[in-house]
Amino acid sequence: MPSVCFYFQVHQPYRLRRYSIFDTVHDYFDEIKNAEICRKVANKCYLPANQCIYDLIKLHEGRFRVSYALTGTVMDQFAAYTPEVIDSFKRLNDTGCVEFIAETYYHSLSFLYSRDEFKAQIKMHGDRIEKLFGQRGKVFRNTELIYNNEIAAAAAEMGYKAIICEGADHLLGYRSPNFIYRPPNADIKVLTKNYRLSDDIAFRFGNRGWTEWPLTAEKFAHWVNDANGCGYSINLFMDYETLGEHQWADTGIFDFLYHMPGEVMKHPHNNFKTPSEVVDTYDVSDVYDCHNLISWADTERDLSAWLGNAMQSNALQETYKLEAAVKAKGDEQLLSDWRRLQTSDHFYYMCTKYFADGDVHKYFNPYESPYDSYINFMNVLDNVQSRTK
Amino acid sequence: MLGWEFPPYISGGLGTACFGLTRAMSSLGHEITFVLPQSVEHDPNTSSHVKLKVPTPGQVARAERRRGITRLAEIEGLENVTFRTIPAELRPYDRPADDETISEIERQLLIHEKEIATEEILTQATESAAASAADAPTKVLDGGSAPKKQHYGGDMFSEVHRYARLAMEMALEEGFEVVHAHDWMTFPAGIAVAAATSRPLVVHVHSTEFDRSGEHVNQRIYDIERQGVHAATKVIAVSLLTKNLLVKRYGVAAEKIEVVYNAIDKNGGTYAEPPAAIRRDEKIVLFLGRITMQKGPEYFLAAAKMVLEHVPNTRFIMAGSGDMIRKSIEMAAELGIGQKVLFPGFLRGDDVAKVYKMADLYVMPSVSEPFGIAPLEAMSHDVPVIISKQSGVSEILTHVLKVDFWDIHEMANKIIAVLRHPPLQRTLKEHGTFEVRRLDWRTAAEGCVDVYGKAIAAWRGH
Numbered sequence: 001m002p003s004v005c006f007y008f009q010v011h012q013p014y015r016l017r018r019y020s021i022f023d024t025v026h027d028y029f030d031e032i033k034n035a036e037i038c039r040k041v042a043n044k045c046y047l048p049a050n051q052c053i054y055d056l057i058k059l060h061e062g063r064f065r066v067s068y069a070l071t072g073t074v075m076d077q078f079a080a081y082t083p084e085v086i087d088s089f090k091r092l093n094d095t096g097c098v099e100f101i102a103e104t105y106y107h108s109l110s111f112l113y114s115r116d117e118f119k120a121q122i123k124m125h126g127d128r129i130e131k132l133f134g135q136r137g138k139v140f141r142n143t144e145l146i147y148n149n150e151i152a153a154a155a156a157e158m159g160y161k162a163i164i165c166e167g168a169d170h171l172l173g174y175r176s177p178n179f180i181y182r183p184p185n186a187d188i189k190v191l192t193k194n195y196r197l198s199d200d201i202a203f204r205f206g207n208r209g210w211t212e213w214p215l216t217a218e219k220f221a222h223w224v225n226d227a228n229g230c231g232y233s234i235n236l237f238m239d240y241e242t243l244g245e246h247q248w249a250d251t252g253i254f255d256f257l258y259h260m261p262g263e264v265m266k267h268p269h270n271n272f273k274t275p276s277e278v279v280d281t282y283d284v285s286d287v288y289d290c291h292n293l294i295s296w297a298d299t300e301r302d303l304s305a306w307l308g309n310a311m312q313s314n315a316l317q318e319t320y321k322l323e324a325a326v327k328a329k330g331d332e333q334l335l336s337d338w339r340r341l342q343t344s345d346h347f348y349y350m351c352t353k354y355f356a357d358g359d360v361h362k363y364f365n366p367y368e369s370p371y372d373s374y375i376n377f378m379n380v381l382d383n384v385q386s387r388t389k
Numbered sequence: 390m391l392g393w394e395f396p397p398y399i400s401g402g403l404g405t406a407c408f409g410l411t412r413a414m415s416s417l418g419h420e421i422t423f424v425l426p427q428s429v430e431h432d433p434n435t436s437s438h439v440k441l442k443v444p445t446p447g448q449v450a451r452a453e454r455r456r457g458i459t460r461l462a463e464i465e466g467l468e469n470v471t472f473r474t475i476p477a478e479l480r481p482y483d484r485p486a487d488d489e490t491i492s493e494i495e496r497q498l499l500i501h502e503k504e505i506a507t508e509e510i511l512t513q514a515t516e517s518a519a520a521s522a523a524d525a526p527t528k529v530l531d532g533g534s535a536p537k538k539q540h541y542g543g544d545m546f547s548e549v550h551r552y553a554r555l556a557m558e559m560a561l562e563e564g565f566e567v568v569h570a571h572d573w574m575t576f577p578a579g580i581a582v583a584a585a586t587s588r589p590l591v592v593h594v595h596s597t598e599f600d601r602s603g604e605h606v607n608q609r610i611y612d613i614e615r616q617g618v619h620a621a622t623k624v625i626a627v628s629l630l631t632k633n634l635l636v637k638r639y640g641v642a643a644e645k646i647e648v649v650y651n652a653i654d655k656n657g658g659t660y661a662e663p664p665a666a667i668r669r670d671e672k673i674v675l676f677l678g679r680i681t682m683q684k685g686p687e688y689f690l691a692a693a694k695m696v697l698e699h700v701p702n703t704r705f706i707m708a709g710s711g712d713m714i715r716k717s718i719e720m721a722a723e724l725g726i727g728q729k730v731l732f733p734g735f736l737r738g739d740d741v742a743k744v745y746k747m748a749d750l751y752v753m754p755s756v757s758e759p760f761g762i763a764p765l766e767a768m769s770h771d772v773p774v775i776i777s778k779q780s781g782v783s784e785i786l787t788h789v790l791k792v793d794f795w796d797i798h799e800m801a802n803k804i805i806a807v808l809r810h811p812p813l814q815r816t817l818k819e820h821g822t823f824e825v826r827r828l829d830w831r832t833a834a835e836g837c838v839d840v841y842g843k844a845i846a847a848w849r850g851h
Contacts, residue, residue, distance in 0.1 A: 020802040021699060309819075310812035352788070352820055371790055374813055375806040 002178060002224060003233045003273040003281070004264055005191065006066040007141070007164060008240035010046070011107050012038055012074045013345035015366050019379045026387065028337060028380045033366070038081040045244035046078075050088040052243075052254055056261055057097045064261045065097040067274045068240070069141055072105030072125050073343055075132070086132065093133045099274035100129050102137030102160065108342035109306060111142060111151055112293075113320035121339070122158065139164060139275040143344050145193065145237070145296040146303065149183045149289065156188035162279040164237065166296045167192030171288060178231020180279060181288035189279040190288045193237040193296060197223060202238040206251035217256055221263035224270060232282040233273065237296070298353070306347040311374040316347060318381055325388035334387050341381065349373035391556060391568070391575035391582070393426040395472070403595050405762055406627075406651050407571060413834035415469040422563050424556050424578070425474040426548075473559055545574075546609060553578035557585050567591055567841045573598070573610055576617030589622040589848035591840055593649075594631055599638055600757040601683050615639050623844040625649050625837060627760035628781020634759075647843070649836035650785050652828040653765040672703045672808045675748035675772070677736070678755075678763055680711035685754035685777065685794045687713075687720060692754070694724045695801035700808050703729065708744055710735040745770035749814065750807045754794050755780050764789065768825040773817035775803050785828065788820035 015037075017030035056064040070089070078085045092098045104110055104121040105128065111118045122140075130136050140160040142151055147165035155163045167177030177192040200220070204210045212219070227234055239246065247253040264270050273281065297305040307313055319341055326338045350370045367373040390411065394404030411421050556578040560568075569591045570579030576592060583590035598606045598614055618624050618639050624646045626632040632648050635641045674693070678684045686707060693705045707717060707730060714732065721730040736744055745751070751767035751774045758780035765782065767774045768789070776783050777794035790803045807814055 020798060021805050022695070022798060022802065310815045311810075314810065314812035352816060368791065369787065371788075371813065371817065374810070374816075375790075375803060378806065378810055378813075379802070 002227045002231055002269075003271050003278055004224060004261075005233045005235045005273050005275055005278050007101060007235070007237045007275060008066065008068050008242075009141075009238070010068055010074050010240040011071040012041065012077050013107065013343040014073055014077070014340045016346070016376055016380055019376055019383070021379050021382070023379065024383065026333075026337070026383065028383070029340065034077060035081040038077045041241060041245050042078075042082040042085050044249070045241050046082075046085045047088060048249070048254060049240060049243040049257075050085070050092055052257055053098075054088075054092055054095070056258065057092070057095045060261060060265065062095065062097050063265060063272060065099075065272045065274050065277070067099040067101055067139075069101040069103050070129070071103065071107040072121075072128055073107060073340065075128060090133065093135070097274075099139070099276055100133055100135055100137050101164065101275065102126055102129070102140045104143055106339050106342045107143050107344055108339075109143060109146070109316060109344050109347070110320075110342060111146070111154070113316065114323055115154070117320070117323060117342075118154070119158070138162070139191075139279070141165075144306075146293055147290060147295070148293045149185050149291060152183035152188055152190060152290075153186035156183075156186035160188060162189040162191055162275055164191050164235075164275065165193065165288075165290070166294050166301055167195055167235070168290075168294050168301050171290055171294070175286060176227075176231045178227055178234050179285035180232060180282045181286055182284045184287050184289050189284060191233070191235050191275055191278060192288065193235050195296070197234060198236045198238050201236065201253075201256075202242045202246065205242075205253055205256070206247045214252070215256065217259035217263040220256075220260055221266065221270075224264050225267050228267070228269060233278045235278075304353055305351050306344055309350070309352050309370075311352075311370070312347050312350045315350060315374060315377055315381070318378070322381070322385055322388060326384070329388055331387070334384070338384055341377070341384065346373070346377055350377070390421050390423045391570040391578050392423060393552075393571075393574055395423060395425055402762070403571060406595060406760075409652060409654060409830035410834055410837060411470050412466040413830035414838065415467050417831070417834055417838065418469065419834075419838060420469045420471075420565075422471045422473060422565060424559060425472060426552050426574075549574050549577055549613070553581045557581040560586055567844055569593060569837070569841075570617065570621075571595060573614045573617060576613055576620075579617060580620045583620070589844040590620060591623045591625060591837075591844050592617045592621040593625040593627075593837075594618065594635060594759070595627055596759045597631065597634055597638070599634060600631075600759050601681070603682060603756070621645075622847050623647060623840050625840055627651055628784055630779070630781045630784065631759040647836070647840045649833050649840065650781070650828070651760045651762050651765075652830045652833045653762060653769055653825060654830070670702060672700060672749045673747050674703060674705050674804055674808070675744060675751045675767075676705070676707045676709070676754070677741070677744065677751065677767070678709050678753065680707060680709045680714045680717055682713060683755060683757055684709075684711070685756045686717045688754040688756075688794050688797055688800065689752055690717060690720050690724060690726070690730065691797040692752075692800040692804060693721075693730060694726055695797065696804045696808070697726055697729055699801075699805050703808060705730045706733060706744060706748070707731070708733050708736045708741075741766075742770065745772050748772050750775065750804060752800070752804065753777060753780065754792075754800060756794050758782070765825050765828065768821040771818050771822060773807055773814050773821065775800065775807070786824065788817060788824045790817070 012034070014029045015034055016028055019028060053066055068089070075086070102122060103125055104118060105125040106121055108121060110121055126136055138160060139162040140155040140158070141164040145164065145166045147163070152163050172192065177194045181190040181192060182188065183190060200212070200215060204212070205215055207213060224234055243253055243257060261272060264272075293303050294301050295303055295305070307316070319338075322338060326334055349365050349367055350373050352370045365373070367376065392403070392407045394402070395407050407423070411423060414421055552575070560582040566588065568579050568583045568586070568588050570576055571593045572595050579590050579592060582588070598611045618635055618641050624635060624641060626635055626646050626648050627650065629648055632643070632646045635646055636643050674696070676686065676689050680686050689705070689707070696703055718732060721727045733744075745767060748767070751764065751772045753761055753764050753774065753776045755761060755777045756779060758777065760781040761776065762782070764774045764776050764786070773790070775790040775792060776786065778791050779794050783789070783791050790807070792799045792803060807817070
């Protein structure tokens with residue numbers, strides 16, 4: 001009787017404009033590019049995907065259910081550039097089959113550097129979601145599924161009943177990610193991502209070299225059925241941009257999405273649940289003990305995509321060093337600018353890990369090189385700092 | 390193989406490429422007869438990265454009496470290379486007489502004061518390295534002794550043709566399958582040898598007249614280059630940049646051209662020195678190369694001016710000689726940064742290693758650089774580099790900073806960033822060292838051998 005639990009991450013950063021050391025204006029973000037990307041992704045992904053999900057909810061009369069994590073920066077950009085996307089999320093919300101997940105407003109790494117800032121951003125995010133959709137998240141996820149016991153405890157302390165994280169092999173061992181876990185140190189349920197099935201959709205779907213290509217709804221439903229008796233919930237966690245943007249429409253991703261729930265529910269024991277429903281339905285099976293930080297990024301599932309080199313740790317440290325000065329200044333614009341700089345993408349662009357090989361990191365990178373992105377970021381940060389004086 | 394400089398006594402350049410290529414080919418088991426325009430001059434201080442045994446003056450004289458035959462097979466790794474020299478007065482980067490040329494004396498006078506200042510800095514660096522104090526050279530600068538004989542004596546073109554005649558005559562005594570000619574000065578020789586011996590000709594383009602002279606090309610040189618690339622069965626270009634230029638400006642069919650990138654020897658010099666414990670508070674930005682139009686010295690200076698407004702405790706070293714040195718010195722003075730820019734002249738051997746040791750950053754602002762081995766040398770000496778996007782080497786390097794040569798704002802922006810942010814410097818160094826290690830001459834040699842195979846096949850089918 002496995003449930004299928006979808007959680008889609010919806011996020012866009014505020015990309016910086018070219019900012020040289022000789023620039024002095026307090027205008028750091030590339031309005032034109034951000035608007036352009038927001039519109040492009042809205043047309044390729046957000047709008048058609050929302051429509052598809054809406055149709056599925058109607059088709060299955062509420063038995064198809066999903067969850068979303070919308071970052072604050074993407075909601076701000078929708079409001080500014082593509083308000084119709086907000087409307088389509090509201091329409092989804094009105095079906096009662098959609099849950100919104102809590103997270104940091106700025107998709108930041110604040111947990112690692114400032115607990116105050118971390119909490120402030122989660123509250124900001126919660127308020128924004130509540131204002132838009134009238135619900136307050138009960139399940140938390142940290143940026144890029146960065147997770148350890150300490151983060152789970154922090155989420156428990158803030159009253160969340162569950163937290164979402166990567167189902168890392170080295171922590172699960174022989175155990176399945178399809179059960180419900182808890183951290184050793186706090187009263188909160190842990191939902192672990194089934195990365196094999198998630199990545200089959202998110203990364204491998206359109207890959208013609210993959211032995212399972214083409215992935216059909218029937219085949220996927222068959223894999224879901226295989227979990228019957230060996231788990232409660234198959235957690236399919238992925239970027240929403242998978243649909244139509246990472247996997248283009250011509251790969252058949254929307255057809256797959258449209259047919260998959262019907263195929264899954266052909267088996268009478270199968271159903272779809274949101275994260276809250278999963279944890280309300282199923283009990284904890286075992287302890288998920290995570291001391292070192294993990295994430296859902298790359299094959300390493302660690303923090304090296306954001307903290308893998310000296311530039312990244314330096315940029316992060318310098319950013320959070322400004323916290324007290326920025327907050328003491330009492331300048332709302334300054335505070336907002338500084339917070340937008342915290343978005344993890346800025347540090348991801350500085351990653352040198354796979355730079356020479358040209359891969360997924362490059363695809364998402366608006367800069368020619370990680371070095372260029374560091375230089376640009378530090379120039380902006382320098383200007384932000386000058387405003388704190 | 391027809392070349393004119395071997396072994397290298399300057400950083401970068403054609404000699405370095407010929408040396409690296411032939412040594413790697415030799416180790417792959419290929420036999421090479423390398424025809425040089427003149428006897429090999431050697432100064433034990435210069436070739437720091439390879440053990441060299443050189444012919445005595447007597448040997449050279451005997452060799453030259455025997456119409457220039459000498460063997461340097463004792464050179465480590467060059468067992469399969471036979472050297473033959475022709476007493477022709479070819480200099481690799483010579484230009485036919487040019488109004489811009491200034492006399493050696495005038496140049497020495499102009500840069501004399503700069504040298505004193507630079508010498509102080511170089512000496513300081515030397516002193517900080519206690520280990521090497523014993524053998525620290527007292528005379529650090531020699532104002533460009535390598536190209537000292539670089540007079541534009543005689544008529545270059547007749548030298549080129551004399552070399553061609555002698556090379557052809559010499560070639561008739563040798564057995565070989567392919568003729569490989571490096572750059573325009575040996576192209577007439579290549580054409581003659583290939584025709585006389587009925588062998589395929591491969592010409593290797595390390596630089597073109599457009600790279601060296603911009604739009605003011607010397608028509609005769611261009612004609613020789615054009616003849617060479619058209620007569621060749623196959624053309625080797627040192628980069629895609631050069632390949633495209635050969636297609637566009639010389640009308641060569643793209644499929645006739647193969648790109649073989651240059652490389653660098655593993656160890657960046659034998660000048661072993663423990664890292665200086667005490668860092669001076671002055672930052673040093675290095676330009677190292679010929680100071681000519683092609684290398685973009687004026688963009689370097691314009692950027693330097695902007696950098697100094699942000700990071701005043703910076704020194705700019707422009708090491709090298711060339712026909713724009715006077716202009717550059719004057720320009721530095723006009724910009725009011727004369728005190729901050731040093732012109733140590735042409736550096737060689739240990740001085741090169743030493744200046745890399747001091748440098749916080751190496752900048753190659755070339756207007757047009759077919760390849761550019763010098764940044765690889767800088768990287769192998771652990772110096773972060775900024776290179777112009779108008780360089781062949783930027784096609785294969787990722788852990789460097791790249792700028793358009795004309796974008797002095799961005800150049801200054803990046804220079805400042807490297808000087809101000811040690812983590813940037815560190816990351817560039819860490820990855821750069823690794824990246825540069827992957828570029829070896831063996832790969833380049835294999836590339837050339839592959840081209841020979843294609844040339845031979847095409848020649849037979851012809």
